[in-house]
Amino acid sequence: MTDMKRRTLLKGTLALGALGMAFSAGLLTPRAALAAWPKDAFDAKTVDDALKSLFGSTQLEGSDKIVFKQLPEIAENGAVVPVSVEVAMDGVESISILAEKNATPLTSSYTLGAATEPFVATRIKLGKTTSVIAVVKAGGKLYSAGKEVKVTIGGCGG
Amino acid sequence: MANKMRVVAKLAGDVTTVKALVKHPMDTGQVKDKKTGELIPAHFIQEVTCEHNGKVVLSALWGVAISKDPYLSFRFKGAKAGDKFTLSWVDNKGQHESAETVIE
Numbered sequence: 001m002t003d004m005k006r007r008t009l010l011k012g013t014l015a016l017g018a019l020g021m022a023f024s025a026g027l028l029t030p031r032a033a034l035a036a037w038p039k040d041a042f043d044a045k046t047v048d049d050a051l052k053s054l055f056g057s058t059q060l061e062g063s064d065k066i067v068f069k070q071l072p073e074i075a076e077n078g079a080v081v082p083v084s085v086e087v088a089m090d091g092v093e094s095i096s097i098l099a100e101k102n103a104t105p106l107t108s109s110y111t112l113g114a115a116t117e118p119f120v121a122t123r124i125k126l127g128k129t130t131s132v133i134a135v136v137k138a139g140g141k142l143y144s145a146g147k148e149v150k151v152t153i154g155g156c157g158g
Numbered sequence: 159m160a161n162k163m164r165v166v167a168k169l170a171g172d173v174t175t176v177k178a179l180v181k182h183p184m185d186t187g188q189v190k191d192k193k194t195g196e197l198i199p200a201h202f203i204q205e206v207t208c209e210h211n212g213k214v215v216l217s218a219l220w221g222v223a224i225s226k227d228p229y230l231s232f233r234f235k236g237a238k239a240g241d242k243f244t245l246s247w248v249d250n251k252g253q254h255e256s257a258e259t260v261i262e
Contacts, residue, residue, distance in 0.1 A: 107220075109218070120218075122231070124224060
């Protein structure tokens with residue numbers, strides 16, 4: 001019995017040691033090791049699949065409180081399309097930006113801290129003319145707004 | 159990798175506005191190298207973490223559809239001038255970088 005226990009203990013210590021070595025050797029940064037980048041959501045080919053993977057739901061409630069402060073109606077260069085989303089709601093937990101006609105619609109998702117205002121701005125690539133959708137999670141519910149962007153030169157292919 | 163990132167955090171009233179510009183190819187994995195005709199492998203930032211005095215104020219998950227040399231801006235409350243602000247990112251190859259600035 002005691003021997004068995006000692007073996008388990010030894011094994012455990014060895015495993016921990018190996019992990020510790022990986023960390024110190026820089027093979028695994030703590031951040032990379034703990035990363036929870038949602039590959040399935042980013043690989044999803046449709047908006048619904050991306051939402052299902054990211055939130056476990058595709059139930060969106062349209063909201064006029066979600067505004068694209070920045071997003072052109074016509075994007076001459078699909079490789080660099082400025083987009084900013086501002087939300088006039090309390091308790092916003094996250095903002096996600098999707099481009100419906102991109103090969104993989106999910107562009108990015110932002111989780112806000114308690115003191116962070118419901119606003120985010122970035123620049124995205126659009127493959128072709130598409131609807132850009134902002135999905136906002138607030139109070140456990142999903143809200144959305146969309147806007148059509150006409151793309152004259154796509155930004156996702158060669 | 160030094161000085162490839164520009165981060166500015168400016169305080170106005172109670173609101174700090176962050177603007178960041180990161181140098182990164184953000185390769186989608188769908189574009190062919192014009193010389194060799196081969197696909198350039200995907201190489202893109204996956205996670206961005208923004209901290210105010212060590213507390214996470216924004217964490218971003220990015221895919222290949224974020225433009226090359228990414229831009230990010232957002233706002234948060236509760237900071238004072240002189241507070242520390244850090245932005246760090248990690249990409250799909252495990253490369254990472256972080257920049258620290260002082261809130262002005």
